[in-house]
Amino acid sequence: MIEVKDLKKSFGDTQILKGITTSFEKGKTNLVIGQSGSGKTVFLKCLLGLFEYEGGSISYEGKNFSKLTRNEKTNLRSEMGMVFQGSALFDSMTIAENVMFPLRMFTKQSKSEMEDRVDEVLKRVNLDDAHHKMPSEASGGMQKRVAIARAIVNRPKYLFCDEPNSGLDPKTAIVIDNLIQEITDEFNITTVVNTHDMNSVMEIGEKIVFLKNGLLEWEGSSETIFRTENEAVTNFVYSSELFRKVRKMYLEEER
Amino acid sequence: MKTPITYLHNIGTYFIMIKDIFRRPTKWSVMKPLILKDIDDLIIGSLGIVAFISFFVGGVVAIQTSLNMTSPIMPKYLVGFATRQSIILEFAPTFISIIMAGKVGSFITSSIGTMRVTEQIDALEVMGINAINYLVFPKFIALTLYPFVISIAMFLGILGGLIACVYGGYGTMEDYIEGVQLDFIPFHFIYAFIKTFVFAFLLATIPSYYGYFMKGGALEVGKASTTSFVWTSVMIILVNFLLTSLLLG
Numbered sequence: 001m002i003e004v005k006d007l008k009k010s011f012g013d014t015q016i017l018k019g020i021t022t023s024f025e026k027g028k029t030n031l032v033i034g035q036s037g038s039g040k041t042v043f044l045k046c047l048l049g050l051f052e053y054e055g056g057s058i059s060y061e062g063k064n065f066s067k068l069t070r071n072e073k074t075n076l077r078s079e080m081g082m083v084f085q086g087s088a089l090f091d092s093m094t095i096a097e098n099v100m101f102p103l104r105m106f107t108k109q110s111k112s113e114m115e116d117r118v119d120e121v122l123k124r125v126n127l128d129d130a131h132h133k134m135p136s137e138a139s140g141g142m143q144k145r146v147a148i149a150r151a152i153v154n155r156p157k158y159l160f161c162d163e164p165n166s167g168l169d170p171k172t173a174i175v176i177d178n179l180i181q182e183i184t185d186e187f188n189i190t191t192v193v194n195t196h197d198m199n200s201v202m203e204i205g206e207k208i209v210f211l212k213n214g215l216l217e218w219e220g221s222s223e224t225i226f227r228t229e230n231e232a233v234t235n236f237v238y239s240s241e242l243f244r245k246v247r248k249m250y251l252e253e254e255r
Numbered sequence: 256m257k258t259p260i261t262y263l264h265n266i267g268t269y270f271i272m273i274k275d276i277f278r279r280p281t282k283w284s285v286m287k288p289l290i291l292k293d294i295d296d297l298i299i300g301s302l303g304i305v306a307f308i309s310f311f312v313g314g315v316v317a318i319q320t321s322l323n324m325t326s327p328i329m330p331k332y333l334v335g336f337a338t339r340q341s342i343i344l345e346f347a348p349t350f351i352s353i354i355m356a357g358k359v360g361s362f363i364t365s366s367i368g369t370m371r372v373t374e375q376i377d378a379l380e381v382m383g384i385n386a387i388n389y390l391v392f393p394k395f396i397a398l399t400l401y402p403f404v405i406s407i408a409m410f411l412g413i414l415g416g417l418i419a420c421v422y423g424g425y426g427t428m429e430d431y432i433e434g435v436q437l438d439f440i441p442f443h444f445i446y447a448f449i450k451t452f453v454f455a456f457l458l459a460t461i462p463s464y465y466g467y468f469m470k471g472g473a474l475e476v477g478k479a480s481t482t483s484f485v486w487t488s489v490m491i492i493l494v495n496f497l498l499t500s501l502l503l504g
Binding site for chain 1: 279281282284285292369370373374375377378380381382383384
């Protein structure tokens with residue numbers, strides 16, 4: 001479980017996060033949504049420890065991240081997997097080498113053990129025949145799946161995804177969403193996903209956190225988001241005609 | 256606009272980066288291939304251009320020296336002597352280093368900068384890896400072989416001078432070789448290689464600093480490479496002056 005209390009972060013005179021308090025439970029797919037500039041990526045990077053924050057605290061299983069020693073932070077980070085918006089695959093390595101990288105860094109497994117694990121994970125993300133391709137030879141959807149494979153290869157306790165569906169066609173986006181959901185359930189990990197994609201919100205949002213101007217505006221789930229009267233949430237989530245219709249149908253069905 | 260505080264901040268960040276190069280080392284099994292790859296990219300990959308430039312500049316130095324020796328009382332062996340001194344003391348260690356700041360320095364800045372832009376460095380940090388050690392240490396180790404490049408530059412520069420001198424009709428081989436051997440001071444080699452080691456350190460670290468700490472997108476990678484070349488060259492010239500004053504002054 002990840003607990004965030006009164007998290008504050010500024011860049012120069014601009015305060016990006018103005019005191020966010022929330023929590024992300026184990027075994028759940030947690031979504032962080034909000035308009036561009038609402039602070040989602042900064043929030044995620046604070047969770048990962050890539051940005052230092054001025055106020056508040058982030059606790060992993062009750063351990064305050066900022067109070068951990070350097071070694072404890074390194075150990076904790078080895079339990080995190082991250083899928084970056086642009087996949088962030090290492091250009092100079094093949095897909096198999098990218099996935100194997102965390103194992104080479106953090107385990108003492110033999111080469112054959114690592115290769116077996118890479119085979120297993122690549123199969124899990126439906127990329128059994130892409131081992132020797134370079135990242136530049138893979139499509140956007142494939143790169144995202146490789147990034148997911150790399151993030152889960154070392155059996156992390158926490159999975160973070162920054163806009164995993166950006167730049168993908170709707171069908172591939174659904175594949176990625178389902179994969180994230182399945183992995184979360186299968187490995188019972190805490191997953192936090194930053195997204196703009198309303199399909200993801202409807203499909204996999206077991207917990208949804210809505211940020212606006214660096215503040216937590218609303219939290220709920222893919223069920224309660226249909227019933228919310230919060231104007232900021234409804235303006236954002238139901239900005240398209242399609243989703244307004246979906247919501248209307250859902251509410252009519254419920255009645 | 257950059258203020259003196261910005262410059263001080265950058266210098267401080269640079270020294271913190273240098274400390275971090277040696278902190279929390281990456282596993283040797285991972286580091287070894289990185290070092291070998293960097294030796295290939297930075298050292299072996301530079302031999303061609305270094306050899307080409309050294310050979311022809313050596314030739315030009317010999318021709319220029321010969322053409323400017325107008326007095327008949329000046330012995331012909333001075334061509335070899337002047338070429339040797341120019342090549343060993345300045346051309347090979349200093350000017351090859353400035354050329355390397357363009358070739359190797361830009362390569363280091365752009366490759367690390369691209370990793371920054373595409374979040375590959377963030378990916379390393381999220382995994383708990385000391386990204387500075389992972390990225391900069393192999394380059395630092397690879398560039399400890401830089402004196403080998405400079406030795407080749409020295410040899411080819413003097414050889415280029417010999418060939419230009421003899422085949423250009425500016426003097427005989429015996430005169431040139433006599434000049435090359437004349438008043439040889441072994442400390443000049445030591446001085447040249449001390450400079451070379453210091454320049455190798457600058458070549459590994461300044462471009463890495465500009466790549467690692469760059470902000471922005473693809474356009475900024477180009478700007479960072481240019482800035483890195485300028486500052487590496489400036490530092491090589493300044494350190495050259497300082498070391499020359501200390502060691503030969």
